[in-house]
Amino acid sequence: MSTTAVPGPLPTGTRSTETHCPYCALQCGMTLTAGDRPATLVPADFPVNRSGLCSKGWSAAELLDHPERLLRPLVRAVPGDRTSPLVEASWDEALDRVVEAIGRTQERYGRDAVGCFGGGGLTNEQAYQFGKFARVALRTSAIDYNGRFCMSSAAGAANRAFGLDRGMPFPLSDVAAADVVVLVGSNPADTMPPAMQYFDEGRARGALHVVVDPRRTATARNAGLHLQPLPGTDLALANGLLHVALAEGLVDEAYVAARTTGFDDVRAGVAAYWPDRVERLTGVPVEDQRRAVFALARAPRAIVLTARGAEQHRSGTDTAQAWINLALALGLPGRPGSGWGTVTGQGNGQGGREHGQKADQLPGYRLLSDPAARAHVAGVWGVDPGDLPQPGRSAFELLDSLGTDGGVRTLLVLASNVAVSAPDARRVLSRLGDLDFLAVSDFFLSETAELADVVLPSAMWAEESGTMTNLEGRVIRRRRALDPPVGVRDDLQLLAELAGRLGAGHLFSADPETVFAELGRASAGGTADYSGITYRRIDDEQGVFWPCPATGDGEERHPGTPRLFTERFATPDGRARFLRVEHVEAHERPDADYPYVLTTGRVLAQYQSGTQTRRSRSLQLIAPTPRAELHPDLARQLGIGPDDVVELATRRGRARFHAAVTDAIRPDVVFAPFHWGGGSSANALTDADALDPTSKMPAFKVCAVAVVRIGGPAERIPAPPTAGQPRPSPHRRQPTREAHQPSRRRTATVKSTPRFLQGVYPITGEGLSKPGPVDPALRYTVPSGRSAQALYFRGGNSTGELVYVLLVRDGEPMRWFPIGARSDTHVPLRVVEDLTGGTVVELHAAAPEGVLGEVVVDLGLVEV
Ligand SMILES: Nc1nc2c(c(=O)[nH]1)N[C@H]1C(S)=C(S)[C@@H](COP(=O)(O)OP(=O)(O)OC[C@H]3O[C@@H](n4cnc5c(=O)[nH]c(N)nc54)[C@H](O)[C@@H]3O)O[C@H]1N2
Ligand SMILES: Nc1nc2c(c(=O)[nH]1)N[C@H]1C(S)=C(S)[C@@H](COP(=O)(O)OP(=O)(O)OC[C@H]3O[C@@H](n4cnc5c(=O)[nH]c(N)nc54)[C@H](O)[C@@H]3O)O[C@H]1N2
Ligand code: SF4
Ligand SMILES: [Mo]
Numbered sequence: 001m002s003t004t005a006v007p008g009p010l011p012t013g014t015r016s017t018e019t020h021c022p023y024c025a026l027q028c029g030m031t032l033t034a035g036d037r038p039a040t041l042v043p044a045d046f047p048v049n050r051s052g053l054c055s056k057g058w059s060a061a062e063l064l065d066h067p068e069r070l071l072r073p074l075v076r077a078v079p080g081d082r083t084s085p086l087v088e089a090s091w092d093e094a095l096d097r098v099v100e101a102i103g104r105t106q107e108r109y110g111r112d113a114v115g116c117f118g119g120g121g122l123t124n125e126q127a128y129q130f131g132k133f134a135r136v137a138l139r140t141s142a143i144d145y146n147g148r149f150c151m152s153s154a155a156g157a158a159n160r161a162f163g164l165d166r167g168m169p170f171p172l173s174d175v176a177a178a179d180v181v182v183l184v185g186s187n188p189a190d191t192m193p194p195a196m197q198y199f200d201e202g203r204a205r206g207a208l209h210v211v212v213d214p215r216r217t218a219t220a221r222n223a224g225l226h227l228q229p230l231p232g233t234d235l236a237l238a239n240g241l242l243h244v245a246l247a248e249g250l251v252d253e254a255y256v257a258a259r260t261t262g263f264d265d266v267r268a269g270v271a272a273y274w275p276d277r278v279e280r281l282t283g284v285p286v287e288d289q290r291r292a293v294f295a296l297a298r299a300p301r302a303i304v305l306t307a308r309g310a311e312q313h314r315s316g317t318d319t320a321q322a323w324i325n326l327a328l329a330l331g332l333p334g335r336p337g338s339g340w341g342t343v344t345g346q347g348n349g350q351g352g353r354e355h356g357q358k359a360d361q362l363p364g365y366r367l368l369s370d371p372a373a374r375a376h377v378a379g380v381w382g383v384d385p386g387d388l389p390q391p392g393r394s395a396f397e398l399l400d401s402l403g404t405d406g407g408v409r410t411l412l413v414l415a416s417n418v419a420v421s422a423p424d425a426r427r428v429l430s431r432l433g434d435l436d437f438l439a440v441s442d443f444f445l446s447e448t449a450e451l452a453d454v455v456l457p458s459a460m461w462a463e464e465s466g467t468m469t470n471l472e473g474r475v476i477r478r479r480r481a482l483d484p485p486v487g488v489r490d491d492l493q494l495l496a497e498l499a500g501r502l503g504a505g506h507l508f509s510a511d512p513e514t515v516f517a518e519l520g521r522a523s524a525g526g527t528a529d530y531s532g533i534t535y536r537r538i539d540d541e542q543g544v545f546w547p548c549p550a551t552g553d554g555e556e557r558h559p560g561t562p563r564l565f566t567e568r569f570a571t572p573d574g575r576a577r578f579l580r581v582e583h584v585e586a587h588e589r590p591d592a593d594y595p596y597v598l599t600t601g602r603v604l605a606q607y608q609s610g611t612q613t614r615r616s617r618s619l620q621l622i623a624p625t626p627r628a629e630l631h632p633d634l635a636r637q638l639g640i641g642p643d644d645v646v647e648l649a650t651r652r653g654r655a656r657f658h659a660a661v662t663d664a665i666r667p668d669v670v671f672a673p674f675h676w677g678g679g680s681s682a683n684a685l686t687d688a689d690a691l692d693p694t695s696k697m698p699a700f701k702v703c704a705v706a707v708v709r710i711g712g713p714a715e716r717i718p719a720p721p722t723a724g725q726p727r728p729s730p731h732r733r734q735p736t737r738e739a740h741q742p743s744r745r746r747t748a749t750v751k752s753t754p755r756f757l758q759g760v761y762p763i764t765g766e767g768l769s770k771p772g773p774v775d776p777a778l779r780y781t782v783p784s785g786r787s788a789q790a791l792y793f794r795g796g797n798s799t800g801e802l803v804y805v806l807l808v809r810d811g812e813p814m815r816w817f818p819i820g821a822r823s824d825t826h827v828p829l830r831v832v833e834d835l836t837g838g839t840v841v842e843l844h845a846a847a848p849e850g851v852l853g854e855v856v857v858d859l860g861l862v863e864v
Contacts, residue, residue, distance in 0.1 A: 006493055006510045007465065009483050012036065017481035018044055021057040022121070022461035023607050025167075025344040025471035026192045028057050032462055034482040039064050039462060047542055048172055048470060052194030055605050059618045063460070064482070066615055068444055070457035072487045082433075082453060086445075091489070091497075094454050098412070099501045101437035101453070102138065105410040111389070115142035115398055115408030118357040119415030120150060120346030123466025123478055124530075125515040126491045127348065128363055128522070129508065130414060131356025136383055136507055137499040141392035142408050144359040146416040147352050148395035149423070152695035153316030154306060154342035155353055160317075160694075161324045161577050162333070163570035164527045165353070165365070166473040166546070167344035168305075169333070170563050176201040177337050180299035182210040182292065184234055184323055185309015185701070186343050189218035190604040192471075196222075208299075210292050212237065212284075213309055214599060215629065215671055216664035225291060228666055229282040231599045232702040234310040236583035238322035240278030241293040242329055243270045250297035252331030259334065259569070262578035266325050268822055269580035272760060272796040272856035280756070281583060283666070297330050301337035308345065308601065312700040314690040318581035325578050333576060334565035344471040346608075351469030354528040354546075355519060359398070360391035363519060364526020367391075373526070380522040382507060394696035396423060396688050403434025404731050410437040414491055415458075417609035419447035421674065423698035425683035426653045427728035441491055446611040447677040458491055459484040465512045466492070467538065473561075474543035475533050524550060527570060532558045582760060586702045587690035590668070594650060594704035596634070597669045600682045601701070603627075606675035613675065625717060626680040628657035630707065631667040635659065643713035647720055648672060649706045652728075653684035654720040656710060670705055679719025689729075755780060755788065757843055758858040763803070765847030771806045771813075774845050778857065784837040791860040793817050796824040799853030807859070808842040809835065819855070835861075 014035035020027040029046025030053065032039055039061040043053040063069075073094035078084035105113045116134045118127060127145075134143035147155075151167070158165035175181060176198040188195045196219075203209060203222070211220040212227045212234060220226040229237055245251050246267060256263050275286040296302050304327045310319050320342065327333055327340035344350045356363045356377075366373035368391045378385035393401060399422055401407030411432075422428040432438060432451050440449040441456040449455045463484035469475050484490065489497075496510040509515050513535055524531035531550035538544055544560040551557050568574035590596055605622035607613040614620065628646060640646055644659045648670065656679050657672060665671055674682040687703045710718070761774045773779075782788045790807070797803050797819040807815040819825050835841060843857055 007480070007512070010480065017479050019462065019479040019481055020046070020468060020476055021053065021347070022060055023056050023347055024192055025346055025349045026195055027347060027468055027470040027476055028053050028194055030057065032061065032481040034462065039482060048472070049194040050197060052197060054193040055619060055622060056607055056613060059616045061462070062616050062618065063612055064462055066444075068615060069485070070443055070445060070455060070488070071485050073457060074455040076453055080453070082451065086455060094456060095497060095501060097454050098439045098498065101410045101439070102502065105436060109409055111138065111140045112142050112392070113407070113409040114138050114140050115411045116140070116357075117395070117398065117411060117413045117416055117418065118143065118145035118352070120145065120147045120349040120352035121415045122348060122352060122357070122491065123464070123468055123512070124348065124351040124355055124475070124519060125466045125512045126414070126495070127352045127357045128355035128519040129492055129495045129515055131361070131363065132381060133495045133499055133508070135356075135388050136381055137502045137504040139387060139389060141359070141389035142398060143357060143392060144395040144398050145352060145357045146395065146418070146421065147346070147349055147358070148696060149312075149421065149698065149700070150308070150345050151342065151349050151353055153311040153313070153692055153697045154320045156317040156695040157320035157324055158342070160579060161321060161328070162565060163572070164564065166564060167350055168341035168472045169565055170339055170341065171472050171474075172198055174337055175199060175303060178202055178207060178299070178301045178303045180208050180210070180295045180302040182212065182296060182304045183219060183223070184212040184304070184306045185311065186305055186307030187213065187217040187219045187309070187601070188343065189222065191345070191602050192343070193604070208295050210295065214666050214669050225288065227284045227288050227292065229284050230666070231597050231669060232313050232586040233282040233583070235315055235319040235322045235581060236273060236278055236281040237284055237289070238319070238326050239270045239273040239581070239583065240275060240282070240289055241296075242266070242326045243273040243278070244275060244290055244293045245297055245326070245329055246270065248294070250293065251329045255331030256329060260328050260576045260578055261573070263329070265580045266329075266578045268798055269582065271822070271824055274794065274824065277794065277858055302330065302332055303338060304332065304340045305343055307343040309701060311342070312697055313702060314587050314692050314697075314699045315584045316692045316697045317694040318584075321579050321581050325581070328576055328578060334569070336566070339565070348468040350471060350473060351467070351475070354469070355523070359394055362522070364523030364530075365528040366526045376525065377522050380518065394691070396691060396696060396698055399428050399431055400688070400731075402431040403436070409435060411435055411439070413438070413440045413448055415441070417442070417446040417448045417611050419451065420609035420677040420681060420683060422688070423683055423686040423700060424652050424688035424728070425677075425681050426725070427688065430728045441494060442611065443488075444611050444615060446609065456494060457488045458494070459488050463488070464490040464492075467516060469546070470543070473545050475530065475538060475546060476543040477535060477538045520550070533560070587699060588651070588687060588702075588704045590704045594706045596705050596707060598648065598650065598672065598685060598703050598705035599669055599701045600672050600674045600686060603673045603675065606673065608675065609677065610675035626657045626673055626676045627660040629660045629662050629665045629671040631665050632661050632663055633667045634707070635661045638707055638709060640707070640709045641712070645710040645712070645714055645717055647708050647710050648685055649708070650685040650687070650703055651726065652687060653725055655679060655681050655684045656717045656720055658713070658717065670707060680717055753863045755861040755863050756858060757841070757861070760854055760856050763845050763847055763853060763855050765801070765803070765849050765851035767849045768802075768804060768846050771804065771844040771846035774843060774855070774857070778843040780841045780861065782835050782837050782839045782841070782863065786837055786863055788835045788839070788841075788861050788863045790829045790835070790841070791862055792829050793827045794824065794858040795819045796856035797822065797853070798855070799847060799851050801848045801851045803845060803847040803851070803855060805855065805857055806844040806846065808844055810840050824856070
């Protein structure tokens, strides 16, 4: 292999090329005409989009010759001084500066002080090459990518449950044939519009679609049933649906026995999620819970899909698992036309997580911590397995370490705009400022590139070749339709060139097809096996679904795998794994200072951090300014009118938006799009301190927010004054968090009169006659001047022994509630007398000596 194998120029003249949209994971097929004139495109009849495109796809060609495109590398006028202007430079000079910085940093701080940050927009070849570049040319463990902020929770859950993560284990067209589809935190009507044709087709056949979303989105409006939970409560909802399924005998016991393990534990766990408790946690009425689960269980073909609304939480992995548990209990995964899937987001969000740009992974979805995997991949790379680094830090942890001892000092970013899209963006901005050196490859001067020491101009989608893996696991080809502008290089070439300057050039190629063949060999035998896929086959077969292992000479070739799990799951014993998961409260709940719940997400005409779509003239007409959605009741209360400028404030920062007043959102929730930076950065508001323990996903979808009106409608939204902004939190070690930590606080701070003492608590038995306090949260003092009445007690017991819960009033036992082994109880208490102001009410528990387990308690009181 050599770095000279760069693809040559295309022939002159006007020609049409079949390729795919640069944006989302649907990867709609399109025909691009280019050559002697500006590029134009029309949709193609490709299996996913069947001649459809959304406004982003339609307008994609506009950006190819946009005046703001980067056409030459940029470097700081004064090297090392990021306050000096960025000026144009030659590739040689720019790359010299990058290589010098790498050398300086590694010499001074060690190999791991040089870091890489990738993206799910890179082709498979580029993502693969980036992972290899980090491990082989830089020999650093510090590499991760933006998919951590996207698919990681769902991927974690799928790997745990099925032994394999392919977003949709079936083709998208199965959606059209399903009788019931449940969409949890997914809004394809705005995020993948052409996919709606499959949903529409299903509904036209009489299918019921259930949408779970705190907003009545365009997707929800078309659905037969809309469940509108409080953000961050989807896990409780899924457990609640499974509770109903069990109570109603809807579980497919034969499937559970034949194809799964671990159900007993889940069965015991969901006992605590009775419908009215779930209604209180989520806001979804009992009636709707029942409708959803009956429909799902009785449908001949049913599909459950989760997306970012359910997954971008600190318990995102467990939430995805809860929906997988439900799907498994109903016998869906692996059954024809049925199953669970996650809707992958970025153009190559699927391939981007398979080929080794993730901190813990090697190509083929192999693990860096697995000696056999290291040996295999090192063999393909021609290096010593012992030279491969160990797993590194996850995306946010990597960003938070920038500029610290033991952290990254020189960072290379490809295809990500973390200054806008990472959580707690003001903290990330400050960390980027702490770097010794930042290099960014992009085709526009993104907010991250603006901060760099060196900016490397990258080729755009229509100017490069490679493969992408769409949301169905279909490997498709991005075909070069025009030559990149002179002075612009594709990232594959960039990495090969850099590797050459670092002395590893002989191990890297700049030719996509060569790299793809190598990727195939590296993936052979892994879960994501691409070894039987070639460019030729992709052309002939309209894409090939992985796994597709190579076969020997004379053997029939592997057909690829459109549908997974039909016979067995990818676990060692072939069975899917149930895993008990518990509801955890949002890490930050509304309080007097920040009284509402903020959630964030997408609008139709903008894409991600907006680097591209905010530069598109046609898209700017549709979504020119960031609009925060709030309910008319809330708007009235705060004196906010339509299109007024409002400021959202959280403990991390402030950002301003136009107000979109709409009754499509819950009155206690505010929604902000994250496509803008600067004074309208939604991520200036979000929190990064509560990462999911498994996936390290930040809680993008829930935090506590305050809202104030700044002024009337204005064309330009003024940025919040810097003086009022909180200081970004200082460097400190990431707190380690334990999984499944039961809640230790009360779950509701409703301003109305009901009061609840509730939660799931561990107990240690000291004898049935020796009750003791369980948790400080189970204590309530009636405010002076008011009185209260206990209304009911509900309790659940996970242990194999009888336990008692005791209602204590001012230290005196008032009522005993026995709860049998592994069962629950419900006791109405309306007869209990008034509790006057100052009275202290507490719940204690007693269990036989040595018994360990959990109790679920829920005491309902009303305060008047
Ligand atoms: N137009 C457009 N399309 C895109 C993208 C884009 O930026 N713009 N990005 C692509 C990418 S990378 C991705 S990952 C996908 C994402 O696609 P989606 O997952 O569909 O997009 P989001 O808007 O992030 O979130 C979906 C919904 O979750 C809801 N939600 C918020 N909090 C919660 C919650 O706690 N529970 C539940 N059940 N729902 C909640 C929001 O109201 C929102 O309607 O879109 C892809 N397509
Ligand atoms: N608050 C909040 N924040 C979120 C989310 C949310 O729902 N709420 N969603 C998260 C999700 S799901 C995602 S996927 C992330 C996405 O966040 P980002 O990683 O910021 O994604 P993009 O905006 O697509 O950034 C890609 C950048 O790279 C450039 N680029 C695109 N393709 C290429 C390429 O092939 N080569 C090079 N060199 N450059 C390229 C683009 O111009 C752009 O500047 O945001 C996350 N952030
Ligand atoms: S749905 Fe996705 S892939 Fe299709 S045109 Fe729109 S952005 Fe492009
Ligand atoms: Mo994403």
